[in-house]
Amino acid sequence: MNALTPEEKVRYQRQLIIPETGEKGQELLKKASVLVIGAGGLGSPVLMYLAAAGTGRLGIVDPDEVNTSNLQRQILYNTSDITMPKAEAAAEKLRHMNPHTEIAAYPVRFTFENAASLLQGYDLAVDCSDNYSTRYILSDATLQAGIPMVYGAVREFIGQASVFNYRGGPSYRDLYPEEMHVAAGEKPGPPGVMGPLPGIIGSVQACEVIKIITGAGDVLSGRLLQADMLNLRIEIISL
Numbered sequence: 469m470n471a472l473t474p475e476e477k478v479r480y481q482r483q484l485i486i487p488e489t490g491e492k493g494q495e496l497l498k499k500a501s502v503l504v505i506g507a508g509g510l511g512s513p514v515l516m517y518l519a520a521a522g523t524g525r526l527g528i529v530d531p532d533e534v535n536t537s538n539l540q541r542q543i544l545y546n547t548s549d550i551t552m553p554k555a556e557a558a559a560e561k562l563r564h565m566n567p568h569t570e571i572a573a574y575p576v577r578f579t580f581e582n583a584a585s586l587l588q589g590y591d592l593a594v595d596c597s598d599n600y601s602t603r604y605i606l607s608d609a610t611l612q613a614g615i616p617m618v619y620g621a622v623r624e625f626i627g628q629a630s631v632f633n634y635r636g637g638p639s640y641r642d643l644y645p646e647e648m649h650v651a652a653g654e655k656p657g658p659p660g661v662m663g664p665l666p667g668i669i670g671s672v673q674a675c676e677v678i679k680i681i682t683g684a685g686d687v688l689s690g691r692l693l694q695a696d697m698l699n700l701r702i703e704i705i706s707l
Contacts, residue, residue, distance in 0.1 A: 470495045470524075476568060480522050493682035494522060498568075500681045501525040501589060505578045505606055506596030507554040508532075509666030510620045510673065512544035514594050517674035518569075519562040523681075525570040526562065529586060530554040531577040541663040578602055583609035592616045592680060594673055598658070600644070607632055607640035616680055616689075620673045623659045625698035627669035630688050630707070631676055637689035638707045665697055 472480070472494060483489045500523055504511050507530040518526060534542075534549040534557055549557045555573040562571050574586060578597070583605055587593060592615050595606050603619070610617040616634040621627065632639045672693060679685045692705045 470499045472498065476522065479566075479568075483521065488684035489678075489682055493684065496681050496683075497522045497678065498524045501527070501591050502594060502677060503527040503529065503587060503590040503592075504594045504596055505529045505602065506598065507542075507544065507558045508538065508596065508598065509541040509622060509661060510596035510670045511558070511594075512542050513667050513670030514596055514620075514674050514677075515558055515562055516544060516565065517671060518677060519566045519571075521674070521678060522566065523569055523677075525572070525590075527572045527574060527586070527590060528555045528558050529574045529576065529578050530558070531575060541661055541666050543667070578605065580605050580609075584613070587613050587615065590615065592618065592677065594618045594620075594677060595640075596620060596670070596673070600646075603640050603644075604646055611639055618673050618676050618680070620669045622661050622665045622669055625662050625665060625696060627665050627695045627697070629669050629672040629676070629693045630691065631680070632689070634680070634687060634689040643692065643707060662697065665695075668695060668697065 480494050484491055484494055502518060502523055504514055507528050532554050534545045534552050534554055536550060544558050544561055553575040555575040559571040559573040587609055593610050595603055595617055597603055607617055611633045617632045619630045619632055676688055679687055690707050692707055695702045
């Protein structure tokens with residue numbers, strides 16, 4: 469049963485009155501399962517907005533612990549969470565945020581070996597990782613599983629978002645062939661990131677997830693949103 473309870477109708481009232489969502493869309497959200505890979509800068513707003521929106525089940529994959537340097541942009545955490553596993557700390561916060569959303573924490577790295585088992589039972593996956601190798605694994609695994617991948621990436625003041633493997637649309641490999649990154653190699657050390665940027669891109673990702681689930685609007689499949697917040701330029705590029 470996915471019918472909304474009286475409390476849920478009050479909680480989600482601002483979504484229920486949107487014509488493109490309505491009660492039917494909210495029931496689809498309640499039924500949906502979303503796996504989020506990475507619970508950091510991008511994962512924080514994605515998880516918070518999807519939980520608040522009434523997504524039925526959220527899975528959180530992240531092998532790391534919260535550290536002090538995370539707090540500048542990973543708004544799901546606070547100082548008392550330092551040294552806690554991110555997946556478990558995030559799950560605890562989200563359960564308090566919305567008790568109607570089921571939360572599963574997976575404090576492991578997303579790898580080729582566990583990708584299929586982690587994705588099993590989820591309707592779509594959200595890429596909130598911070599490295600190329602995880603994105604390639606996720607793109608291949610979601611393609612194999614027949615579910616969409618909602619992509620996001622941030623660096624300094626620049627962010628990107630798109631939707632891959634959606635109804636026969638492009639994959640991450642179509643945007644970035646692996647050979648390009650293998651040749652360049654992964655740069656040592658994490659990139660700089662302006663704190664609000666993951667909030668902007670993560671919010672776009674959360675909107676795309678909700679649109680995919682409810683069937684509302686145009687999905688970013690076959691298109692790449694790129695935001696340059698230093699120079700206030702936002703463009704959508706056809707893939």
